[in-house]
Amino acid sequence: MxxxxxxxxxxxxxxxxxxxxxxxxxxxxxxxxxxxxxxxxxxxxxxxxxxxxxxxxxxxxxxxxxxxxxxxxxxxxxxxxxxxxxxxxxxxxxxxxxxxxxxxxxxxxxxxxxxxxxxxxxxxxxxxxxxxxxxxxxxxxxxxxxxxxxxxxxxxxxxxxxxxxxxxxxEPDALKSYPLPSSPAIDPISLGDLAQRCSQARKPVILAGGGVSPVARDDLRQLAEKLDAPVITTINGRRLMAPDHPLHVPFSPSLEEVRALVDDADLVLAFGTEMGRTDYDMYDTGRSVDPAFLARVDIDPQMLCRSIRPDLPITGDAARAIARLNDDVQQTAPSNDGAGRAKATRTKAWAVQPASYQQNIGLLEQIRALVPETVFVGDSTQLTYAGNMGFAPDTSGGWFNSATGFGTLGYALGAALGAKAATPSHHVLCMMGDGGIQFTLGELGVAIDHDLPITILVWDNAGYGEIKSYMVNRQIKPEGVNLTPPDFVKLAESYGFDTEQVTDMDSLPDAIKKVADRNRPALIHYRVSRS
Known part of the structure; x- marks a missing residue:
């Protein structure tokens, strides 16, 4: 009983x-x-x-x-x-x-x-x-x-x-668990139609979102290679393709240069993406991608009626649809210039990034190279914003943050701890601003209590720097954006964290590598140049 x-x-x-x-x-x-x-x-x-x-x-x-x-x-x-x-x-x-x-x-x-x-x-x-x-x-x-x-x-x-x-x-036997249903079956006629269109396309493009399970990585790569199609990954889909794959375009589809690739396509396959505004129109221009033919695969039929209307809506699990298409689509001759189109788009998208974003994306790439399989967990902070525009982790790691969608501050510390609890073998880098981390400072103790050796990078620009810049740009006198912070290093040390104080961005990758090798809870305080 x-x-x-x-x-x-x-x-x-x-x-x-x-x-x-x-x-x-x-x-x-x-x-x-x-x-x-x-x-x-x-x-x-x-x-x-x-x-x-x-x-x-x-x-x-x-x-x-x-x-x-x-x-x-x-x-x-x-x-x-x-x-x-x-x-x-x-x-x-x-x-x-x-x-x-x-x-x-x-x-x-x-x-x-x-x-x-x-x-x-x-x-x-x-x-x-x-x-x-x-x-x-x-x-x-x-x-x-x-x-x-x-x-x-x-x-x-x-x-x-x-x-x-x-x-x-x-009674223990009185309450039994129910068997779980399988995901909805994919309409074979619609999938057959899509396979036929794939074989005829000469400028196909794939959009891969967070609704594609990571188990579909190999199938997605194989399908892209069969179609010779560039793969644009959304923020929550960045780990679906290797960052150096010639078909991967890890740049935001909010960028005009990436939109142009989609608009020029004769077939766009959108798998597991809401095609929401914070991915496809983050600058709120009022327009998004407009391809000649759009096929969308989503497990939620309601989602297929929102955002961008597809020419061919298919309800079903994105990973299963990709696997089925892999079976149905024959190898095509490499005449679609997928790698060339992807490279041209990456080059143009990189060229329009502000110098600060190029610098920050370069920093993330250095960290990825020095500490493979890092899981990058971000808050609304400058490093995260830059990465959302054009960074991808290696396929074993991950990239996710709260800078889009609901967009809450204080997210990254808790999410990083949860990610570490889930995957102890991965290095987890938590990226937060000095403003955002003050929402959840108490969670530092969880890393010690439960032996969760994450690395926290505090990007300190003395307040809500992005909001301050936005107010200045809109000719509003900055108010409420300058904060009195604690001594982050002493605070972290009081919990038992290893700490590093860094004032030079060039020193950050080595500092992160050093604390990652120790495999202990660590906080790196980076004081951003006030210039």
């Missing part, structure tokens, strides 16, 4: 959950009862928002949902920002919260952590939110969540359990 709280942990284990992120409280301790005898690792952040960001980073590296345990009321409201970031980037996340006992929640009587319509609040951020009213509802609700994670467009899901329901006794 076990409680429902204990059985929840058993069910999570059956779904392959090996890590949860959370801060225990009096309203969630019953969910912790089963952790002791489980194989699940618990990681404790300093703030529930940090738990959500850690779950996000973990999910991006594993493809599995990041799971969070949070208390009712403030625990759920604190994690809402992270849920919205995950929803914007289609990241699978399961948020399990308490709620007051049946008859107490939504009462307005002022019970501890009570909030008006907690489920409704969570439902604004989650794909769906459900209250588990009886033990028998839990397996079905979890199955619905994991069905979305495995076979639909993912995002955050919220389940809340009333305090009295958590402690109900259930």
């Amino acid at each position: 076990t409680t429902l709280g204990e059985h929840l942990i058993t069910l999570l284990t059956k779904y392959g959950v090996d890590t949860v992120f959370g801060i225990p409280g009096v309203h969630t301790v019953e969910l912790y009862r089963g952790l002791e005898t489980s194989t699940i690792r618990h990681i404790t952040p300093r703030h529930e928002q940090g738990a959500g960001f850690m779950a996000d980073g973990y999910a991006r590296m594993t493809g599995k949902p990041g799971v969070c345990l949070v208390i009712s009321g403030p625990g759920l409201s604190n994690i809402a920002t992270a849920m919205l970031q995950a929803r914007a980037d289609s990241i699978p996340m399961l948020v399990l919260s308490a709620v007051n006992a049946t008859g107490h929640y939504d009462s307005g009587r002022g019970y501890l952590h009570e909030m008006p319509d907690q489920r409704g609040f969570a439902g604004e951020a989650a794909l769906f939110s459900r209250t588990i009213q009886t033990p028998q509802e839990l397996p079905e609700a979890l199955a619905r969540a994991f069905a979305i994670f495995s076979s639909a467009r993912p995002g955050p899901v919220h389940l809340e359990i009333p305090l009295n329901v958590m402690t109900e006794i259930v």
Whole structure:
């Protein structure tokens, strides 16, 4: 005989959950009862928002949902920002919260952590939110969540359990997990039509987004080589192609030079990309790419009706579609000049980058060369902005950040810790500004508590430098952008971090290499030249 709280942990284990992120409280301790005898690792952040960001980073590296345990009321409201970031980037996340006992929640009587319509609040951020009213509802609700994670467009899901329901006794065999459905079958007629068009195209281009699973890397490369087609990767798709592959164009499709390549194509294959504005029109010009023929493959049929209208919409998993096309498309003669078109686009896109962006992209490339398989996790900061315009990691690492989409500050530290928890063998570089890291400084302790040796690069330009420049450029007197920072080095050392102080950008790659070799939590403070 076990409680429902204990059985929840058993069910999570059956779904392959090996890590949860959370801060225990009096309203969630019953969910912790089963952790002791489980194989699940618990990681404790300093703030529930940090738990959500850690779950996000973990999910991006594993493809599995990041799971969070949070208390009712403030625990759920604190994690809402992270849920919205995950929803914007289609990241699978399961948020399990308490709620007051049946008859107490939504009462307005002022019970501890009570909030008006907690489920409704969570439902604004989650794909769906459900209250588990009886033990028998839990397996079905979890199955619905994991069905979305495995076979639909993912995002955050919220389940809340009333305090009295958590402690109900259930028979172990009474609550069983459900088998998960497969992803939607791809229409063979549409795919056959696309294969035929591929064989006839003479200027094809591929757009690859974050919805393409990394397991499709080899298939994507092979398809591109068969078609002799340049591959433009979005910010969340940068690790899908090797950075030095002659067909790879790791530059933002918001750039006119990259748009021109797409517009000139006679066939564009868009796999797993929302074709959203922060990737395709970040300068808000009001226009985006306009190819002669656009085929879009997306697991979410609703997404095929948003943003840019396709000539051929195909619902299905992007990775499976790429694999099927590889089987159906015959090797074409290398007459499409794919490498030449890709090289010309890279050259033009590089030439229009500001000198500071060229310098920063060059810095990222040096780090990639010195520390292979680095996972680059960024916040809204100058180094990240530059990398989003034209940098790709090696295919074993990763590149993701919060500078687009929902665009929250304070993301990178938690996400980097989650990424490290997911892939201990990778070096994880967390890139944050002095303003952004002050949102989440407390999470430094998590690296020590749980032996997560990440490298944090603090890009210190004495405040919100990008916003200050924007205000000046718009002839607005800068206000609220100059910050009094702590001594980042002393603060990190007080937690037990190794530290480096750098004032010369040329010294940064070697400093990062040095701390990466130590394999310990490290913080590098780079004071940007005030000129």
